[in-house]
Every structure is written in C-alpha cells, then in structure tokens.
Amino acid sequence: MSDDVFIIGLAQHKFGRFPEKDSLDMASEIAMAALADAGMTMADIDVMGCGSLLEAGSGQRILHQIGATGIPVYNVTNACATGANAVRVAYMEIKAGISQVGLAVGFEKMGKSGLLGLAAKVAGADKKVWAPAGRTGSVMPTEGVLGSGMMPAVFAEIAMEYANNNDGVGFEQFAKVAEKSHAHSVLNPYSQYRKAFSLEEVMNAEVIAWPNTLPMCGPTGDGAAAVVIVSGEKLKTLPDDVRKRAVKISASVMTSDPWTAGGQAGPDVNTCTRMAADKAYEMAGVDPQDLDLVELHDCFATAELVHYDNLRLCEPGMAGKFIDERGPWRDGKIPVNVSGGLVSKGHPLGCTGVANLVEVGMHLRGEAGDRQIPDAKVGLTHVIGLGSTCAIHILEKVS
Amino acid sequence: MANQIPVVDYLSLDGAPHLEAQECENCGALYFGRRNACAKCFKPGPFKVRRLADTGTIRGFSIIQRAVPGLTAPYVSALVDLDGGGSVKGNIINTEPSPENIKLGMPVRLATYSLGTDDDGTEAVAFGFQPA
Structure with missing residues (x-):
C-alpha cells in the first residue's frame, strides 16, 4: 500500500449558466487548469476519475480533447456524490500503488432545470387501465399521491x-x-x-x-472542477513550489x-x-x-x-x-x-x-x-x- | 365494491383498508414491496405479511407549495411512524395544509380516497393520513 496522497493541482470553473460553452469546453478548460496548477500535462497522468451524472461516460471525450494517452478512465455516477467518487477512484489507485498520479474531473451542464426529483413520473392522461407494476405493485406514478419525492x-x-x-x-x-x-x-x-x-x-x-x-x-447550473493528486513518493520528486502548495488528503x-x-x-x-x-x-x-x-x-x-x-x-x-x-x-x-x-x-x-x-x-x-x-x-x-x-x-x- | 384496486400493493382493501408490510421472520425488519432478502440481518427470509396499525404520529413533513406540473398544491407530504412498528410516507389529508395546522408528533389515522376510475371502470384507491 502507498503512503499518503496529496492534491497538487486544483481548479474550478465559476458556477452559473453558460450557454456559450458546452460541457466539454468547461471540463477540458478546468482539467487543463488543474494540470497547469500542478506543473503537469496529460503525459504525467496515470489514471483518471470522471464524474458526471447527466453525461455519464464522458471521461474519454475529455481526454480526446486534452490528451489521449491510453490511461485507464473510471467514469462514475453516484447521484450528488458523483464528483467525490471520481476523486476517490483515483485516490484508491494511488493508495493501492497501481498509479502515482491521478486526475479527477467533475462537471455538469444543467442550465435551468427546475425542480429535481420525480417530475417525469406524474400520471399521464392517456387511455388507462390500472395495472400493478414494479416492486410495490403501483398502478400509477405516486408522486404527490403517497407523499413527495421531489x-x-x-x-x-x-x-x-x-x-x-x-x-x-x-x-x-x-x-x-x-x-x-x-x-x-x-x-x-x-x-x-x-x-x-x-x-x-x-x-x-x-x-x-x-x-x-x-x-x-x-439552484441548478453549470460547473466543472478538477484536482490532480499524487502519492507521497511521487511528491518527493516534484519541484519545491509544487511541494509547498501540496494539500494532504x-x-x-x-x-x-x-x-x-x-x-x-x-x-x-x-x-x-x-x-x-x-x-x-x-x-x-x-x-x-x-x-x-x-x-x-x-x-x-x-x-x-x-x-x-x-x-x-x-x-x-x-x-x-x-x-x-x-x-x-x-x-x-x-x-x-x-x-x-x-x-x-x-x-x-x-x-x-x-x-x-x-x-x-x-x-x-x-x-x-x-x-x-x-x-x-x-x-x-x-x-x-x-x-x-x-x-x-x-x-x-x-x- | 368489487372493482377496486389499491394504488400500491402494500395497501390492502381486504376488509377495512389497512397497510401490510413484509416482515423478516428472522429479525422482524419491516419492508414495503417484494423482497429478495433482508437488508438488516442478511438472511434470505422467509418473510410474512404483517398487518400494520392504522394509527401513528408525524415524524417529519413538508408542505409542498410548488408542485410538479399536473399536481395540485399545496399538499402535505409526511413521514409517519405507525404505532407498533412500520414507517411510511404519505400525504396528510382532510385538513388544512398550513404550518399552523400540521404539527410534528401529531397523531394521525389512515384514511383512503379515490383516485378515479380507469377505462374498464376499476377505481384506484389511495391512502393518506388524517388527524386522529
């Protein structure tokens, strides 16, 4: 098992609504900013964790923009904990001694999404015949009927x-x-x-x-954030100005x-x-x-x-x-x-x-x-x- | 009323309407809906149907003012702890949905109402809770 893990690069996009940029623009910009902050390029990265709920599976698309080197990419989703999971998979690879340097990116392009929850599950007005479905045998969507899931x-x-x-x-x-x-x-x-x-x-x-x-x-909105993390062993080999700004996990x-x-x-x-x-x-x-x-x-x-x-x-x-x-x-x-x-x-x-x-x-x-x-x-x-x-x-x- | 169907299968319309839970025969954990095993004691079962009490208290609630399109607001969504075991989510009905009127710890009783009939004339029945 590896020793401690450190953050050596970090960046976040301003949160808000940015119709002029797509999600790849935002995520790529911030991933590159975190790499620059660490004094690194994609050539230094051994593993990537990527978190997006609405665009799951986007890690490679980001790498196709900023540097595709063949490294393993873990695309993760876990509801609102998605971003933390992206960090943690990279952290675990380093902790396990499999990788020395990891990049974790989390992003979401939501715009103005309104209420989140079960909005899509309200009963429709189509021809209907009540038929029990699912594990509780519900005959219709139950949002607002059996409490609210919003x-x-x-x-x-x-x-x-x-x-x-x-x-x-x-x-x-x-x-x-x-x-x-x-x-x-x-x-x-x-x-x-x-x-x-x-x-x-x-x-x-x-x-x-x-x-x-x-x-x-x-509020809902758009955002992107990234961190570059390294093993303690790797940190020792990095320049003074990188080591001085390192943050220990x-x-x-x-x-x-x-x-x-x-x-x-x-x-x-x-x-x-x-x-x-x-x-x-x-x-x-x-x-x-x-x-x-x-x-x-x-x-x-x-x-x-x-x-x-x-x-x-x-x-x-x-x-x-x-x-x-x-x-x-x-x-x-x-x-x-x-x-x-x-x-x-x-x-x-x-x-x-x-x-x-x-x-x-x-x-x-x-x-x-x-x-x-x-x-x-x-x-x-x-x-x-x-x-x-x-x-x-x-x-x-x-x- | 032959042509009635409960909105969910844990509402039983057999006799007086009541809620039914799946109870793990090993540890007593209660669940709604079909089970594969017990999440509390990890045994595969067996489970038996347990009739739950009609009365309970409000553990937490919210008064929804801005509902999703198609629903009428305001209405009260609540977590209800049933007397003797079982915890269920449902609306608080037949009372004014205001913070002055709905109180934490308030005793409530199961109540049912119609959700309308389908094209075959079957009436769907929902449950909620009203002040006891």
Whole structure:
C-alpha cells in the first residue's frame, strides 16, 4: 500500500449558466487548469476519475480533447456524490500503488432545470387501465399521491424529523442557515449567486416546500472542477513550489445507507453521514473541533442544519443552538460553507463533490482571496448522494 | 365494491383498508414491496405479511407549495411512524395544509380516497393520513 496522497493541482470553473460553452469546453478548460496548477500535462497522468451524472461516460471525450494517452478512465455516477467518487477512484489507485498520479474531473451542464426529483413520473392522461407494476405493485406514478419525492420536500422532511427529535429547531433556524450562506457567497467570485439576504427576506420569500423557501434551495447550473493528486513518493520528486502548495488528503471515506426502520419511509442521510464522519476523524486523527472550515452538502438550507450534528460540529442535538450562536459563520466556531454553499454557489451535480475539495484546498493553500479563512490548516468536505451515499474527505495543509 | 384496486400493493382493501408490510421472520425488519432478502440481518427470509396499525404520529413533513406540473398544491407530504412498528410516507389529508395546522408528533389515522376510475371502470384507491 502507498503512503499518503496529496492534491497538487486544483481548479474550478465559476458556477452559473453558460450557454456559450458546452460541457466539454468547461471540463477540458478546468482539467487543463488543474494540470497547469500542478506543473503537469496529460503525459504525467496515470489514471483518471470522471464524474458526471447527466453525461455519464464522458471521461474519454475529455481526454480526446486534452490528451489521449491510453490511461485507464473510471467514469462514475453516484447521484450528488458523483464528483467525490471520481476523486476517490483515483485516490484508491494511488493508495493501492497501481498509479502515482491521478486526475479527477467533475462537471455538469444543467442550465435551468427546475425542480429535481420525480417530475417525469406524474400520471399521464392517456387511455388507462390500472395495472400493478414494479416492486410495490403501483398502478400509477405516486408522486404527490403517497407523499413527495421531489428534492425540496425530501430535504424538508429530513430537517423536520430533526426538529421533531431536538428542541430549539424550527423554520427560523433553517432560514438562519440560508442567511449565513448567502452572506458568505458575496465574497466568492466562483458563486452563481452573490447576494446577501436578511433573515426576514429568507423567511418571507416564496415557499417551495415548507419550511424550504426559495433562497433555501440550491439552484441548478453549470460547473466543472478538477484536482490532480499524487502519492507521497511521487511528491518527493516534484519541484519545491509544487511541494509547498501540496494539500494532504488525510481521510477519504465513503459509506452507503445501512438499514434503519425510518429509512423505509424516506432516505436516511444521517446514519451514513455519522458513520463516514466517525471513520474519517479516526483515519485523519482529527477532532471535529480542530476543523478550520467545512464544506458540507447543503442542497437545501434545511439539509445543512442536520449535518452540523451528524458531522459532530455541535453538541448532540444542539444544531439549532449552533446556528443561533453563529457557530457556522465565517467568524464563528467552525465556519461552514464559506463558499456560499450549494444554496448560493449552485449544485451542478457531478461537479459538486470535486469543487468542495478545490474550495477547501484553496483555503489551506492561503489562495482563497477575499473569502480566505485566515490560517486555515484543516478542512472537511462532505457530500450526500441520495439513494444513499456519503463521501467525506479531510484535507490538511502540509508543513 | 368489487372493482377496486389499491394504488400500491402494500395497501390492502381486504376488509377495512389497512397497510401490510413484509416482515423478516428472522429479525422482524419491516419492508414495503417484494423482497429478495433482508437488508438488516442478511438472511434470505422467509418473510410474512404483517398487518400494520392504522394509527401513528408525524415524524417529519413538508408542505409542498410548488408542485410538479399536473399536481395540485399545496399538499402535505409526511413521514409517519405507525404505532407498533412500520414507517411510511404519505400525504396528510382532510385538513388544512398550513404550518399552523400540521404539527410534528401529531397523531394521525389512515384514511383512503379515490383516485378515479380507469377505462374498464376499476377505481384506484389511495391512502393518506388524517388527524386522529
């Protein structure tokens, strides 16, 4: 088995809607930017992980643009955890000693997609004869009939379950999360939206799926992000200026959702996150209180709040108090989503899980510009893919 | 009503409408839908049909204001923990869909309603939950 794995090159595209570029333009540009950042070309790369949900199987198409050398390409999809999976397959090849240098690319071209979930499954008006189908013998699409599988509703329910189990959590606390993230986004030039909202504006905005109002929902958009990672052995051979900017991957952990009673009614994103977090802290030898910043999966502001607790950023059951006391603000106890989070930055599915490593990596290098968390040494990234998957990476500044 | 069909097979219309789960005879884990094995204890089964309670409490919910095209909003989607075991997703019906009215931990009871008839005259029946 190889020693530690390090990020030596990173790049992210601005999030947003870019009709003038196609997905290959964006992914190729960012892959080349990450390579240039590492002082490398495709000639140096042993393995590629590529994540895109809507254009699965695109890794080779990118290589056909930027450098086709015959290396293995792992095209991965895993819902919203797709990008983190792309990093992890390259990481595993290096860890296994099969490869020395890996490139991971995550991208998505979504444009303005509207509500995500089960929109295609609403009953049609064709001639109909009810016939049981599928594993639950349903006679028609059940979206809106047996609850909702739409993302704003699913993550609202997850958050309300937390409110049911813990005191001091409600609509106002969820809204405060969005207020915080949008305030952070103003400093991030990569963010799709960079507009601050007052708490009142968040609470009085259009309700999408209560308690999620519009500014509490992550927008769809286009994005691309890439990292170049190397073995410790390889790092030793690289120039000083590359080594100085290297970021160590202290933990890379992935879990799927284990059986839980409640998980039969709706996705359980808590148990798999708690399992992954505990394992990641142990692997890295890091305590949650050591974290200088966290980029966690806030597809909705409601989702962010439950992960304060799942990631042990607050005392058990105290996520409401944590946001009330401004713990996750950039000048708080543990800054969370200083990028503006997915609710501001946007959530181009396959891109997200790579982009959060890029974001934390920029802070650890001291290259995050106006939004820099001063003297950041340790950071954590977290993504959830419904179905469900959790992927966590802990990154540390070297030297 | 001979010509009725449940919207999903875990709603039984045999006698008083009720929900049925597949229960692992080894560990007691409950599931909806056809099983290949038990995800909790990893045994291949067997499974038996277990009748679930008609009553339960709301564990989590959302009031959908912006629904997908073709659906009427607002409506309430909820996670309901049934008394005695079983957790199921369904709409909260026969009550005003407002945050003031729908409460966490609220006791609810199974209720059914018609989804209309097909071209052969068969009526599809759905379930939801109403305040108990």
